[in-house]
Amino acid sequence: MAVLDRRGAKPAPRSAQRTWLWGALLALPTAWMVAFFVFSMAIVVLLSFGRTTNDGFPAFATSTANYRALWNDVYLELFWRSLLYALATVAISVLIAYPVAYAVALHGGRYKNALIAAIVVPFFASYLIRMYAWKALLSDDGLVNSGLRGSGLSDGVTFLNTPWAVIGGLVYGFVVFMILPIYASLERLDVSLIEAGKDLYHGPVRTFFSVTLPATRAGLYGGVLLVFLPALGDFVSAQLLGGASTFMMGNLVQQQFTEGQNWPLGSALTVAMMAALTVLMVAYLRATSTQAQEP
Amino acid sequence: MTLPGCAYIRDDAPVDTPLPPSAKAEIDGDLVYFNWADYLAPRVVKGFQEEYGVKVIESNYDSMEGMYAKLAAGNQYDIVFPIAKWVVKLRREGKLRSIDPAQLQNADQVFYSGSYFNQPWYDAGSAVSVPFTVYKTGVGWRTDKVSTMTGSWQDLWNDEARGHIFTLDDQDEALAMAALLLGYDVNTAKASELEEMKKLLISQKGLLRAYSSDDINNMVGGDAWVHHMWSGDFLYLQQGLADDPASFDFEAPSEGTPINSDAYVIPANAQHPGTAMVFIDYLLRPENAIKNMNYLYYPFPVRDALPAFADLAKDVPACNVEISDLENENVFRLLGTDEVQRRAAMWTEVKAS
Amino acid sequence: MARARRLERKPMFAVVVTAVFFAWLYLPILAVALFSLNDKKSLSTFSGFSLRWYDDLVHNDALIDSLLASLKIATVATVGSLVLGTMLALGLERVRSRRGRVIGAVTLLPLVTPEIVTGVAALLLFTGVGLKLSMTTVILAEITFSIAYVTVIVRGRLAGVSLEVEEAARDLGCTPFQALRLVILPTLVPALVGAGLLVFALVFDDFVLAFFTTGVDPQPLPVRVYSSIRFGVSPAINAIGTLMLIGSALLIVAALVLPRLFGRGTSSLDLITGGQK
Numbered sequence: 001m002a003v004l005d006r007r008g009a010k011p012a013p014r015s016a017q018r019t020w021l022w023g024a025l026l027a028l029p030t031a032w033m034v035a036f037f038v039f040s041m042a043i044v045v046l047l048s049f050g051r052t053t054n055d056g057f058p059a060f061a062t063s064t065a066n067y068r069a070l071w072n073d074v075y076l077e078l079f080w081r082s083l084l085y086a087l088a089t090v091a092i093s094v095l096i097a098y099p100v101a102y103a104v105a106l107h108g109g110r111y112k113n114a115l116i117a118a119i120v121v122p123f124f125a126s127y128l129i130r131m132y133a134w135k136a137l138l139s140d141d142g143l144v145n146s147g148l149r150g151s152g153l154s155d156g157v158t159f160l161n162t163p164w165a166v167i168g169g170l171v172y173g174f175v176v177f178m179i180l181p182i183y184a185s186l187e188r189l190d191v192s193l194i195e196a197g198k199d200l201y202h203g204p205v206r207t208f209f210s211v212t213l214p215a216t217r218a219g220l221y222g223g224v225l226l227v228f229l230p231a232l233g234d235f236v237s238a239q240l241l242g243g244a245s246t247f248m249m250g251n252l253v254q255q256q257f258t259e260g261q262n263w264p265l266g267s268a269l270t271v272a273m274m275a276a277l278t279v280l281m282v283a284y285l286r287a288t289s290t291q292a293q294e295p
Numbered sequence: 296m297t298l299p300g301c302a303y304i305r306d307d308a309p310v311d312t313p314l315p316p317s318a319k320a321e322i323d324g325d326l327v328y329f330n331w332a333d334y335l336a337p338r339v340v341k342g343f344q345e346e347y348g349v350k351v352i353e354s355n356y357d358s359m360e361g362m363y364a365k366l367a368a369g370n371q372y373d374i375v376f377p378i379a380k381w382v383v384k385l386r387r388e389g390k391l392r393s394i395d396p397a398q399l400q401n402a403d404q405v406f407y408s409g410s411y412f413n414q415p416w417y418d419a420g421s422a423v424s425v426p427f428t429v430y431k432t433g434v435g436w437r438t439d440k441v442s443t444m445t446g447s448w449q450d451l452w453n454d455e456a457r458g459h460i461f462t463l464d465d466q467d468e469a470l471a472m473a474a475l476l477l478g479y480d481v482n483t484a485k486a487s488e489l490e491e492m493k494k495l496l497i498s499q500k501g502l503l504r505a506y507s508s509d510d511i512n513n514m515v516g517g518d519a520w521v522h523h524m525w526s527g528d529f530l531y532l533q534q535g536l537a538d539d540p541a542s543f544d545f546e547a548p549s550e551g552t553p554i555n556s557d558a559y560v561i562p563a564n565a566q567h568p569g570t571a572m573v574f575i576d577y578l579l580r581p582e583n584a585i586k587n588m589n590y591l592y593y594p595f596p597v598r599d600a601l602p603a604f605a606d607l608a609k610d611v612p613a614c615n616v617e618i619s620d621l622e623n624e625n626v627f628r629l630l631g632t633d634e635v636q637r638r639a640a641m642w643t644e645v646k647a648s
Numbered sequence: 649m650a651r652a653r654r655l656e657r658k659p660m661f662a663v664v665v666t667a668v669f670f671a672w673l674y675l676p677i678l679a680v681a682l683f684s685l686n687d688k689k690s691l692s693t694f695s696g697f698s699l700r701w702y703d704d705l706v707h708n709d710a711l712i713d714s715l716l717a718s719l720k721i722a723t724v725a726t727v728g729s730l731v732l733g734t735m736l737a738l739g740l741e742r743v744r745s746r747r748g749r750v751i752g753a754v755t756l757l758p759l760v761t762p763e764i765v766t767g768v769a770a771l772l773l774f775t776g777v778g779l780k781l782s783m784t785t786v787i788l789a790e791i792t793f794s795i796a797y798v799t800v801i802v803r804g805r806l807a808g809v810s811l812e813v814e815e816a817a818r819d820l821g822c823t824p825f826q827a828l829r830l831v832i833l834p835t836l837v838p839a840l841v842g843a844g845l846l847v848f849a850l851v852f853d854d855f856v857l858a859f860f861t862t863g864v865d866p867q868p869l870p871v872r873v874y875s876s877i878r879f880g881v882s883p884a885i886n887a888i889g890t891l892m893l894i895g896s897a898l899l900i901v902a903a904l905v906l907p908r909l910f911g912r913g914t915s916s917l918d919l920i921t922g923g924q925k
Binding site: 121131226232 | 659661662663665666669670673674675676677679680683732733735736738739740741742743748751754755757758759760761762763764765766768769770771772773776788789791792795824825828853855856860869870873874877885886888889892893896897901
Binding site: 043046047052058069075077136158160251258262 | 303357358360361363364367384388458459465466500503504505506507509512513515516517518631632635636639640642643644646647648
């Protein structure tokens, strides 16, 4: 996306910077973000040191019990599992996004915009109802399995309640956030580069890795960030499509705010999750921005 | 409004407020309704709106804890449908107002002489609640796929159904099932007993397909051959959905089954308690209870509607909840915070491992 | 300088993947639409055509109320986030101080924060100040979450607006405010339209944030759908799902068509994706 690719921006000339107006414009939204976002995160952090009263309501305190409870083999395993699912989601999304974006951007011609619209429309129309439809379609006696049995291809496959179902749900929900940035990068690519690459490298695969991929890496990096982080904290996919051993971090947090009746523990989990995400994000941005410095 | 966070500065002092008196049963505004999704027949609700000229504004919760959190946050609902133990909790905290049966024309449908509900375990003297529905939890299975059912909770470990077994994604229900198998109290929070129950539940995971409360869809979609199930859901599955009812059956295990009931309550801060009273009265009319039963397949303890339910459930006697069932000890009782958190921690470990 | 957009050989692999992708994408949608016309409750076998679920939907006041609530919330949230997001984009683009960069980073945080975190945080905040949960709290939370999308899109467009044009306006005697109103904002309109439609669609379909912040007012449709899905079979859901899909499709078509009114070659997709020609 454009904001990630600031190389072409000129520095603002002084006269435009002499700006009470622009500073004033910043004031209201900043106040809003502080009031709602910053404060709410602050309360989460504060409550993570809290306790639960006898009538089940959360209260501030000064206890580190919640953080000590986090250091638990089971929770750590959950973290690794969530990480694994999120990485799988990113990998599959990339494998889908590049061919699709490539086909639409460079071969869509007149229908490019319609094709992109056709991709975007479903994604912004009730994720939940589409998940519900998948449950019905993929169940052991659902349409897909009936089709497989009827055509003799297979005896029936167990799709639902497996890790692949959860990952599939995650991909289904987030792949558009990978397609759009890569599509944008491809759109701005000078096609003659690819043509030149083909002459130079004598093969589509090598051309892809040597020319196309590096040239569109801004889009790729943006997409990875937009898919990996939300997928890591997702709970809906595991809850609707998951099995006995597909519990994710997001489910754990949700559990504490509902059945577990332990908002302080849930807050501590949230803080830990955000800390982990921030570390991952910063490391990722460092690693990718040094590459972006290259001309 | 206060400074951010003020609401989290609290102490443990118990609340001691007198019970607000019952409202009269007369319309005083639109009804703000808070319930599980799809828990009343839409046409019954619509009939109420048309007959009394008021709107019913509906909100849904997907857990009792979620319901409680919204109430505690100060939301003003006119009528709520908590599970029995939550009636105890809400009353204890002074969050309910009294419901005077004398105000309800159809009160004798549930509060007739000799009725259990005059003195239910969760509401002494039936001061704050009117019974809504009752149900038990058992095991549903596919007769055409599984033939080795024994009538015990052990059936949820049935090897013939390996990979097609589901346990309810509900802390109280799952723990109760394990407790009953081991001979413990369903409300136990003793560390040693919880440890045993945890091992038992984890031993199921190799055979288990998932923890899910979507029992009807799991069974009808063919994913489930054996499902930890609520009695009403089973009846709906078999009578209302299945192409071949004979391929499903239900059992109430011999070690004991949890019995639960839902009730109508009116929160103390309700803005239109009068309308709520009229609504309860309306739902107690036998013809409306029958419509609701045909929609939900759960029994409503409305005297003149009970024969209709007996008819619905005639092929599956295990789904029937007798009045005598209501007096057994397998009911979910209110527990202290420490106990709840011990149980919750155990359940989380089971689900996450 | 015309760029050749056509390559000589069609890459079969990419085309095949795209075709399979579209099939995968649309399969549940077709299923939803098909079963909304089923005459039995079953979601596995289609037995005949019937409009009974649409009839049920019309009689189900709660679902209609939810639909209206969702529309209201999405509209207000879109307006609010457009205003705040544009202000933010303008301010960040022109104020090049360290403070500006910090603010910029903070405002992008909601984009990469898992929704459950923002939902929980919003719930804790509202409950903590004693603010009653209601449609207002949902709107406040949704605006907070959507500002980032508007900011990114508008900044993408702003980066292309030549500073010299603004400088010229100033030289001709405009105050900064007039330059903003008469020069910059008009060029931003296509970006605003694109961002507005995107935010509307996201907020309308949002469930996690709404789940944590609804009160006694009619709840947004996705929250209602989630409650229904967790516990039961409700074929009326298919009916409303089909209607929502058609509504979204019309919205996106509008998103494609409207910006063309502002000049050929401009498409809001370019704006969303940041491409500039």
